[in-house]
Amino acid sequence: MKRPTISDIARQAGVSKGAVSYALNGQPGVSESTRQRILAIADEIGWRPNSAARALNGARANAIGLTLCRPARILGMEPFFMELISGLEAELSARDFALMLQVVGDHDGEIAVHQRWWGEGRIDGAFLVDLHVDDPRVPVMEELGMPVVVIGDPSGAGTLVPVWSDEGAPVRETVDYLTALGHRRIARIAGLPKLVHTTLRDREFALACAGLDDCPVVHTDYTGEEGARATRRLLSSRVRPTAIVYDNDIMAVAGLSVAQEMGLAVPADLSIVAWDDSPLSQVVRPPLTALTRDIPAYGAHAARMLLDLIDGSEPGSFEDRAASLNPRGSTGPPVSAGH
């Protein structure tokens, strides 16, 4: 019943523990015939390396940390994280690394978890997501000396290694596309203003809209309710926008409902663009024009980067493919284009 150890193998094979260790780790120091015999016995009695004993010898923990600090209902609604995790996993599990996950309440909690995991030798590195402006986690991680990959823009990553995708190009592409369709009043319903990528998109949006009539930006918490409320407010204003760009798809869907509720036709009276595509965008009528990104691939890149970093190489930053506009039925020329 007890788990077999290398001593058991050594006894059965009539060799020493040392020889078994070399054989099992593919290291030189044992003859090929002995190696084969040891491997056969190990396999037969179902031996597994005890990760604790390995870790004790200064070896890797073979695990990576990831903490998320958004409330349950928002996490559940955001396909982003689950897709990201799938992508991270694909790469990590191929290298036999595990993912340690913890959902925490705030950044202090997140910092504490990382310090504990790292201090206890449970993880070899970590990912940082949802980068804030002046993020308190960055200096702490820098000081810890732990390998960390920031999934977000280099501007906020300090000396940590960033994996990112350009936020500017998609904004420009979207605004240019809407302008080409004839829109002059484009609004943006954005996410949390504290997040780095929100500020980047905001800035780029303001730049891209220079020369257009009026391009308001409303910040929300990403929930459908706030998206709906912001949409209602925008559509009730004296000069309502003819197009709205949303920072996630749940808000875009909520906005679509609000528009239809208010008797506006989409896209005739209002064009809608969602940032980050998901099955959701394609399931509503009309299907939403969206900024598509391969999120699992993004996660895989981040994971590969972190594993390289742990292996001792000093990778630079990695710029992933930017999101690209995927026009569907929710965008078109405004009916009042030539007013």
Add this chain to the structure above:
Amino acid sequence: MKRPTISDIARQAGVSKGAVSYALNGQPGVSESTRQRILAIADEIGWRPNSAARALNGARANAIGLTLCRPARILGMEPFFMELISGLEAELSARDFALMLQVVGDHDGEIAVHQRWWGEGRIDGAFLVDLHVDDPRVPVMEELGMPVVVIGDPSGAGTLVPVWSDEGAPVRETVDYLTALGHRRIARIAGLPKLVHTTLRDREFALACAGLDDCPVVHTDYTGEEGARATRRLLSSRVRPTAIVYDNDIMAVAGLSVAQEMGLAVPADLSIVAWDDSPLSQVVRPPLTALTRDIPAYGAHAARMLLDLIDGSEPGSFEDRAASLNPRGSTGPPVSAGH
């Protein structure tokens, strides 16, 4: 730079390693004054227990395993898992347990991961989700002797400890409610037929519909596309249903779009019920009547159960609150009720 160990503390405090160990673990064997002195020193030099060394002494790994085997795009779309994980986490992190997550391709992969983690001493227990009919994972887990909590119906859990919620009552409640509204032809667009809870709902649905006209059941893979296709087929049939119950909300939303696309008014021409509520259900027009469940609480119960099991107690099964019907705008009397 090196991490401080209890030997360092012992040296500084002028006591033995043993005393330090007792002091830090709150065990008897040291005087209160010595304990305080040791604690102060430990805190000062920033000592953290090395989890590997602890685990080596037969102690807990303080980690729980969870594997998911759905493709990335479905995982991303299912709020269920993220909410469940949040709930698990809330309980686990309160007891300083970590969650080890891995996304795998199939049940064989899932079994392999569990065997590895358990064999390597990385986890103290695991959760099993998405129980299949004749699930191959169950006998393997039983044989491993690892503490496992099955998040799903007892009927498929074998000797493992189940945490579950009644699938029958919500089905009956829904069908009764629709019947009371005057519906006689109720359809069900279900999830994967291999899942235990799908079969339970199927059976209960057939029972509850006895005496009604015709109550077809269509099985899908939970995606919006399949939900839309199934809906289109049902609504195109000679005698179309006046109400459809969907097994998740993404399909319900897709179904709503299809209905509106086909010129049917909801709820006048078609009533829609979604199983498992989420912000999504409330964001579309009309908002969807849904079977609401507190998923984070469900996860928390499962976690508490597993921790008890690991602590050696022998808990029975735990029946969580069943989902309850939450009527919104997508259900009403059929216009042709009195035909």
Add this chain to the structure above:
DNA sequence: ATCTCCCTTGGGAGCGCTCCCAACACGTCG
């Protein structure tokens, strides 16, 4: 035949911690 040299092998220290055991001091009781 003797001496190197290198490949193979056994032995064992040590990683940080837990926990058992023996030693010790002190106080109480016969």
Add this chain to the structure above:
DNA sequence: CGACGTGTTGGGAGCGCTCCCAAGGGAGAT
């Protein structure tokens, strides 16, 4: 005053593994 119990302490084995070191043995060179 000595025997004993209680509370505190130091010492050290052992968890499973890695890796260094030294010893053994065979082949090739002299």
